[in-house]
Amino acid sequence: MDPEKLSSGTCPISRGLALVSDAWSALILRDAGWGMTQFDQFRASLGIAPNILSRRLRALTEAGVLEKRRYSERPPRDEYVLTQAGREFLPILATIGEWGRRHNGCGTPLSHLVDDETGERVKAIVVDEATGRRFEQLPVRLVMPEGFDA
C-alpha cells in the first residue's frame, strides 16, 4: 500500500501504518528492539529473502523509524538502529504480542516479557493516559478536524 496515500488524510492510524505497514517491517523493529543491527542478523532471525529485507530496511529508514549508520568503511558495512520513533513503536508491538497470545496462541509455549529488575511478568495493556481506564471499556467518539467530514 502506498505510504503517501496512507499519509494523505486526517486519520492518525493511517499515518502510523504509513511508516510500519506490514508484518516484516514490524518484525524487523521487534528484532532491532532486542539489539539486532546487522543485515545478516535480521536475515537469520526472520528467514527473509535478502531483496525483501533490503527493501524493508530502506523503507523503515526513509520512514525515520530506523537510522542507517556506516560502521565499517572497508569493506563498506551499514548497521540499522532504532530512532526515537522506532523505540516508541516497541510498546505497540508488546500489545500486539499480548493480543496474539490470546487469540492465536493455540496452546503452544510462547515467550513472554519480565521486568528485568524485579523478574515479574509484565503485560502490555492499553489505557487512557488521563484517567488510566482500560481503553476497550471507554465509550469513544471520533472527532474530525474542523472543516472535515467523518
Add this chain to the structure above:
Amino acid sequence: MDPEKLSSGTCPISRGLALVSDAWSALILRDAGWGMTQFDQFRASLGIAPNILSRRLRALTEAGVLEKRRYSERPPRDEYVLTQAGREFLPILATIGEWGRRHNGCGTPLSHLVDDETGERVKAIVVDEATGRRFEQLPVRLVMPEGFDA
C-alpha cells in the same frame, strides 16, 4: 507473508501479526470499529480495489477477527462484523494512531478520540497491567518457554 509461518514459532508478536498482517487489514478493522459492515462501505472508505478487499475480508474472517453474516438471501449479501478478537484489536489501533500523530503528523489537522460521555480527549498509551508503569520506561527482558533458545 505466510500466516502459517508467522504462527509457527514461540513469538506472540508474530502470532498477532499472522492475524492482521498489513495496513489494509488494520484499516478494515478500524472502519469495522466505527460500525461499517458492508463491502461497499469498506470500498468507499478505503478506496481499495474490489479484489484486494475481497481477499482481505476473507483472510480476516479466516483469522477469526471478523465474522461473516448473511443478511440477505435474495440477493445473497454478506456483512462483516468484528468478533471479540477483532474488538480487542481496536485499542492497538488507537496506540498506532497516537504514534502516527507524533511521528507522521506533519502539522496537518488530524482526527482524535474523545470520551463520548465526558467529551474529554482520550489518548491511548501502553502500560504494564500490574504496576501501571509506562511500558517504554520498563526495563524488559525476553523469557523463552522452557526448552527453547532465544
